[in-house]
Amino acid sequence: VFAVSGGGLVAYADSKSDGYESSQVPTKKKVVVLGTGWAGMSFLKTVDSSLYDVQVVSPRNYFAFTPLLPSVTCGTVEPRSIAEPIRNIIRKKKGDIKFWEAECFKIDAKSKKVHCRSNVGTNLDGTGEFEVEYDYLVIAVGARPNTFNTPGVAENCHFLKQILHIFVQEIEDAQRIQKAALPNLNEEERRKTLHFIVIGGGPTGVEFAAELHDFVTEDLAKLYPNIQDLVKISLIEAGGHILTMFDKRITEFAEDKFQRDGIDVKTNFKVVKVSDKAITMTNPSTGEISVPYGMAVWSAGIGTRPIILDFMKEIGQAGRRVLATDEWLRVLGCNDVYALGDCGTINQRKVLEDVSAIFQKADRKNSGKLTVKELKVVFDDIFERYPQLELYLKSKHMKDVSDLLKDSDSNPGTESIELDIERLKKALSNVDSQVKMLPPTAQVAAQQGTYLAQCFNKMKERDENPEGPPRIRETGRHRFRPFRYRHLGQFAPLGGEQTAAQLPGDWISIGHSSQWLWYSVYASKQVSWRTRFLVVSDWMRRFIFGRDSSR
Ligand code: FAD
Ligand code: MG
Ligand code: MG
Ligand code: MG
Ligand code: MG
Structure with a gap:
């Protein structure tokens, strides 16, 4: 049933509910999105908002381009250049998307509604609380900084995630530097x-330390010539190295460069306490030491938002760190709820757990024996469902299933070789070692948002034609391909116009040329032409005039 909705747009009505009268306005399914970060925003940009009644709940009324946050903190890029107002994004969409500037504090999956508290005003009962009902819920609330319950961190450290907000509100850190130049301090x-x-030697901590170093040597030194010798930057990492998620060559380069730059990299140091004056840390050889500091930035890992912790208890996922979903991003343990980005993780099926289902599926004749040929027929499905298989074949430089059998079998034979389930198990026995958790990055969150929106856009079509391509396990049939992450590479800006890049296929590049690659990738990833223009002009201004350190 098609009809024209109030906005003059063609709306889709559920074709299964018969007996519509022409006067009735067809109801669209209600999609509620929690969060306007990377995952929520990319979902919103892709979803066909004429098919659904979309409502967005988020306490922030702008999207923040987090990869450029460290640049904002040191004035390389202006805050407004990386913040895109939600309204701008919604305005470009079809249909009527509602945005609630509010925080969701409870998800009620049983009665399919979320409880929210307004950020901006109060309602009649004075609490500002309200409920939003959904047919589908997309949870994309991200993560929060993890202090690992280290005493004093929450009170005394800055968190990069909140720094944009701090800058938007204009706060004292830049002034603190200027204060230090005053003569009345000894x-x-x-x-x-x-x-x-800086606490945490991951990509964000490293980048922030590098930005800070550039800021001090290039800009601050011009304003206060004698200050440079007094400034010290320390980077504290609990593990043995910084940037461990990168190739060893990049880690080494970064550690060397920081040493040359005079950044004090302290590896194997664990922060145990932070007071307003000093940071206490321990190291196996030095024991406990206390270091006075002026400003501390905590970037040592991410934790779970309280709303997600409560929700996990509700649905039988208690004790977990993030929401477990299946490969279609559906939250396990409830219906019509999806989780994207940093607040969710895909519970990847193991090949070995499903090996009998795989076998039965391929053994169409039900003979208990399988030829390689028969196995090859279902292999594409297996491949799609279990990404670890592709990684395993790649790591072993194998091409397909017959290589796998050859590898596990001393007497491989030909295409017509028959295997029983034990032999198949043996062939697949090491594949699950390649199961990888997706990292909490913008890249993953954005791809998941786009993927889910594409599924939603196709849902109508699939509802009418449920016979999608056959799939393994469960009902035997799934209507959509599972989510597949495509890693496009990773950057680590190291300061001084140098960046390390690690691209797929272990392609490593370090230096000034990758800095240009970084500029162009981050310019192209901007959500709008407005922010793209602003970011690029901030960079150009910096090339010509230096940073804006007057703030
Ligand atoms: P977020 O982007 O954090 O979005 C969460 C959204 O939910 C926000 O809009 C928030 O306001 C909202 N929200 C929170 N609580 C509620 C609630 N109760 N109800 C409703 N809404 C709520 N990744 C990279 O790939 N490359 C990088 O270079 C990079 N640099 C980074 C630099 C910094 C300083 C930081 C902090 C992160 C960086 N990341 C980077 C990581 C990346 O930002 C995250 O992985 C990504 O933001 C995850 O997206 P998300 O949508 O899951 O969460
Ligand atoms: Mg989000
Ligand atoms: Mg974000
Ligand atoms: Mg996050
Ligand atoms: Mg995730």
Whole structure:
């Protein structure tokens, strides 16, 4: 049934509910999106909002381009350049998308509604609380900084995620630096004030330390020539190296460069306490030490939002760190709820757990024996369902299933070789070692948002034609391909116009040329032409005039 909705757009009505009268307005399914970060925003940009009644709930009324946050903190890029108002994005969409500037504090999957608290105003009962009903819920609330319950961190450290907000509200950190130049502080006090400590040697901590170093040597030194010698930057990492998620060559290059730059990289140091004056840390050889500091930035890992912790208890996922979903991003343990980005993780099926189903599927004649040929027929499905298989074949430089059998069998034979289930098990026995958790990155979140929106856009078509391609396990048939992550590479900006890049196929590039690659990729990934223009002009202005350190 098609009809014209109030907005003059063609709306889709559920074809299964018969007996519509022409006067009735068809009801669209209600999709509620929690969060306007990477996952929520990419879902929103892709979803066909004329098919659904879309409502968005988020306490932030803008999307923040997080990869450029470290640049914002040091004035390389302006805050407004990386913040895209939600309204701008919604305005470009069809249909009527509602945005609630509010925080969701409870998800009620049983009665299919979410409880929210308004950010901006209060309703009649004075609490600002309201409920939103959904047919489908997309949870994309992201993660929060993890302090690992280290005493004093929450009170005394800055968190990069919140820094944009801080800058938007104009706060004192830049002034603190200027204060340090004032003559009424003695040298020891100045050194303490100008000691910046970054905790966490992951990509964001490293990038922030690098940006800070550039800022001090290039810009601050011009304003306050004698300050540079007093400034110290320390990078604290609990593990043995920084940037461990990158190739060893990049890690080494970064550690060397930081050492040359005078950034004090302290590996194997674990922060145990932070007071307003000093950071206490332990190291196996030095024991406990306390270091005075002026400003500390905590970037040591991500944790779970309280709303997700409560929800996991509700649906039998208690004790987990993130919401478990299947490969279609459906939250396990409830219906019509999806989780994307940092707040969810795909519970990847193991090949070995499903091996009998795979066998039965391929053994059409039900003979208990399988030829390689028969196996090859279902292999595409297996391949799609279990990404670890592709990774395993790649790691062993194998081409297809027959290589796998040859590898596990001393007497491989030909295409017509028959295997029983034990032999198949043996052939697949190491494949699950390649199961990988997807990292909490913008790249994963954005791809998941786009994927899910595409599924939603096709849902109508699939409802009418449920016979999609055959799939393994469960009902035997799934209507959509499972989510597949495509890794496009990773950057680690190291300061001084140098960037390390690790691209697929272990292609490594370090130096000035990758800095240009970084500029162009981040310019192209901007959500709108407005922010793209602003970011690029910020970069150009910086090339010509230096950073805006007047703030
Ligand atoms: P987020 O982007 O965090 O979005 C969560 C959204 O949910 C926000 O809009 C938030 O306001 C909203 N929200 C929170 N609580 C509620 C609630 N109760 N109800 C409703 N809405 C709520 N990744 C990269 O790939 N490359 C990088 O270079 C990179 N650099 C980074 C630099 C920094 C400083 C940081 C902090 C992260 C960086 N990341 C980077 C990681 C990347 O930002 C995250 O992986 C990504 O943002 C995850 O997307 P998300 O949508 O799951 O969560
Ligand atoms: Mg999001
Ligand atoms: Mg974000
Ligand atoms: Mg996040
Ligand atoms: Mg995730």
